[in-house]
Amino acid sequence: MPDFNDLTLLPFCAGLTLIGLIGSWFAWRRRGAAAGTRGVAWSLLPVSLYLTGLLELVWDVVRSAVSWVTHLIFSPTVWAGVALFGVSVVLYVVSGFARSRRGDTPREPKKQKQPKPAGELTTTGPAPASAAPAKAAKPKTKGGQQDSSEFDEIEDILKRHGIN
Known part of the structure; x- marks a missing residue:
């Protein structure tokens, strides 16, 4: 130019x-x-x-940009670099899929959880009521239905709110 x-x-x-x-x-x-x-x-x-004096600066920037673009478009070595970049991206993505399908990811051994007695304090606090051992079966009446006492109604309300 x-x-x-x-x-x-x-x-x-x-x-x-x-x-x-x-x-x-x-x-x-x-x-x-x-x-x-x-x-x-x-x-x-x-x-x-x-x-x-900004016109000279603008002229130099435009001239440099045009030179870079023409070098990018007409240089076979630049296109070889672009092709290698594309191949590396494709290989990286394919290796990620292959790793997830084959299971090459290193896995840590699973820790066995030991049951804790109900009511024992831990670093996170007491165990929730849902983690407590199951209660004994409720007595049933002659017709196979539960007793309809006030305690059953209260228990139903607590269950609806997630409190056991």
Whole structure:
């Protein structure tokens, strides 16, 4: 790409600003003051970029980006690297599936839980009531149904709330 110096950039920026100001004047007449003012704002940008030195910076960034993209597109070594990257990703994913299907994951031996007596205090607190040993079977009446006493009703309420 050609390298521009100050003598080339100044007329270019002045020309862009002049064309923009002429367009802004027409926009002001046809669409109103808001459109014209916005056009003047955009028209002043090329000269302001030149005067602050940012135009050279923008030019260098664009030139470097274009050089990088052309190198990326037309270089066979870059495409070989992209292909190898893709192969490595595919192999990694396939190895994850193979490991999960075959069971290659190292497993820790299962610890045998020893039953704790009901009511014993542990580091986490007392065992919940549901972990207590099962209660004796309730006596049944002649018809095979349970006694309908107040205690049975209270017990049903507690069971509904998850309290045994």
